[in-house]
Structure formats: structure tokens, C-alpha cells
Amino acid sequence: MTCKELTERVMAFRDRELPLSTRLSLQFHAAMCPCCRNLLTSYDTLVEMSAELADVQVPDELAREFDDMILTAMRPPT
Numbered sequence: 001m002t003c004k005e006l007t008e009r010v011m012a013f014r015d016r017e018l019p020l021s022t023r024l025s026l027q028f029h030a031a032m033c034p035c036c037r038n039l040l041t042s043y044d045t046l047v048e049m050s051a052e053l054a055d056v057q058v059p060d061e062l063a064r065e066f067d068d069m070i071l072t073a074m075r076p077p078t
């Protein structure tokens with residue numbers, strides 16, 4: 001397995017969608033290759049972060065202010 005192949009399979013690997021043989025060669029590659037080990041670690045961090053963010057409740061008022069900010073930013077200059 002190459003670094004490129006590993007990158008393309010990270011998501012499927014974490015979702016356990018890959019056959020065992022592919023998972024093993026991916027894990028084997030990650031064990032030998034610091035770059036891909038980093039990639040797997042960052043991917044895990046990202047997944048954890050988005051899981052935490054999904055639990056955060058944004059107050060209505062803040063959400064409205066945020067909408068206003070986006071609308072203002074998107075408005076074409078006059």
C-alpha cells in the first residue's frame with residue numbers, strides 16, 4: 001500500500017468498511033510510515049472534535065446574530 005492509497009482509504013478504514021486484508025495492510029503501512037500515522041491521528045482528532053461540536057447548543061440569539069453576520073458579509077458592496 002502506498003501513502004496515496006492509505007489517504008484515500010482513511011475514512012473507510014475508520015468506518016470499518018474495509019475488508020480485513022485491506023485494514024491489515026493499511027495498519028502495517030501506518031506502522032512503518034510516520035506521515036500516515038500522523039494522518040490517522042489527525043483524522044481521529046477531527047472526528048472527535050466534530051462529535052463534540054454536534055453536542056453544543058447554540059443559543060437562538062447567538063444563532064440569529066451569526067446569520068446576520070453572514071448575510072452582511074455576503075451582501076454585495078453598494
Ligand SMILES: [Zn+2]
Binds near residue numbers: 002003029033035
Ligand atoms: Zn505512508
